[in-house]
Amino acid sequence: MSPNKTIENNTAGPEKVQNYQVIVIGAGAAGLMCAATAAERGRTTIVLDHANKMAKKVLMSGGGRCNFTNLYVEPENFLSQNEHFCKSALSRYTQWDFISLVEKHGIEYYEKEHGQLFCKNSSKDIRDLLLTECQQVNAKIQLKCHIEKIEALAENRFEITTSLGCYQCESLVIATGGLSIPTMGATGFGYQVAEQFGHKLVPTSAGLTPVTFNGKLGQAFKTLAGNSISVEVSCNGASFKSAMLFTHKGLSGPAILQISNYWRRGEPLTINLLPDTDITEWLQTNIEQRPEIQLKTLLSTQFSQAVAGFISDLLALNCKLKQLNSQQIAHVVEKLEQWQVYPDDVEGYRVAEVTLGGVETNDISSKSFESGKQPGLYFIGEVLDVTGHLGGFNFQWAWASGYAAGSYV
Incomplete structure (x- = not known):
């Protein structure tokens, strides 16, 4: 969370406060899906991420071809202390919805085995899909932006102090993922935010690992x-x-x-x-x-x-x-x-595809993904205590939870 002193795209200036209705922290699969969905509803939206590239895990997944969903998604494909939590989002944004989006963008794909769907060309196709969806609805993406402090203000607003200045918003979405593959920029930041606002954590461990x-x-x-x-x-x-x-x-x-x-x-x-x-x-x-x-x-x-x-x-x-x-x-x-x-x-987090455990779901709405502890705060994707099996299920959870939260923020 320390500032990056070599930022080149600092347009805000340290004094100016930038106001948005929705701020999403984390430019991964869930965060970008949420941002595109929220902005499509007319909400002014920006995604903040400390990384130098968006959707890094999308790019490296599936051997560079991105196993973006599975034909046979069921709640039984997910692990959580609350086995019912994932059902609502998965039923409201299904694998067929994301497949339709893939087809809308003209992306060729194929089934490998057990219903696993991969890009025929490259994972970049899915990254570009997410970027295009955000651009079409004017959801902004700010990379190389290090979060230094988050504060809850009066009237259910938030102030986010960053290396690129100060931001304020009505709805704050935490989509920072887990601890898997730290070389890709994974940190425990989302868990820190959860604890800051009184949420309990289910102990984390490396998942889908040798x-x-x-x-x-x-x-x-x-x-x-x-x-x-x-x-x-x-x-x-x-x-x-x-x-x-x-x-x-x-x-x-x-x-x-x-x-x-x-x-x-x-x-x-x-x-x-x-x-x-x-x-x-x-x-x-x-x-x-x-x-x-x-x-x-x-x-x-x-x-x-x-x-x-x-x-x-x-x-x-x-x-x-x-x-x-x-x-x-x-x-x-x-x-x-x-x-x-x-x-x-x-082998551990160094090569793990996902993180088991995370933010306990008992105090999170399964409908909107809003915190029961802090109005206007949302948690989506891998940061939550929901982990999918291998085969495209974790991406489907990202799409579904991102869409669900994006429909409410």
Whole structure:
């Protein structure tokens, strides 16, 4: 929150107070959506952000193609201490509404898997969409603007002291996101504002992040780095079937990122290494039809040579199929179906796609996103205790919460 002394686009001057009906802090997906929606209603609106570029997470998401929503959005795709909070906004601004906006702007897109929609060209298409929507309704965007102080004034107004001078407004929207990927400019500023005005926070942690391993297993995964297999991974009642990637630090890939939201230190992950196979039947059929082949050879029909070798070592059975007794067969089936591993940790905010926890929603209106503690103050997007699964759900939450607040500010 310290001033940036190298600002080049300071047009206000330190003495002049700029007045707007709506000020949005945070030029990300939710903030820009909110600003465009509010300005379309005729509200004078400006977005303030300390970054040098708008929508940075939009630009880097989806490998540069932005997984902007999902065809199958349901409340069950979101985690929150208040599981009902997200329902109202998601029902009022759906994935179909945002898809219509994408089509209105002529952006080509495609479905990758599991309903995930990506830009065919570049994430810049979504950034440009948001910028155009703001420009068309005269919602202003001020970058390189560091917030120094926020004060509530009389008559439910706010004063925001910044490195570019003083701003005042009737409605103040906090759309500053979470703690994920600090190199992109993420800070805990939104949480500080929430606490300033009496809101409680749900403890935050890194979400949608790889998990790390030390010791022998960590060393083994390091040798397998780059190998990917399809698995079903389970923890605390949640299960996800998708790709799992071996890395130099442990495990990653969509299945692992998804389950990381449910995993807690000291708990195991249960991994089915052949989720689309009846492993007992597969093994018995091969014992009958190919009794002379080595177990490792059979495994190499399902996995790469490197992964097959690793699993063979894991099973500690270097023998032909015909040599397996009933106890060993049960051991193979159990390991392949329910391999339990104990991660040491998650990689953390440095690479996390989202932040779990945040501003507790009990004192936030699910209809307008206005604070129940401070009239005229709103919280939207990732700063709230609402976290979506991997696959476009967090962007849909940004669009929906931004639109909902923008309709009321």
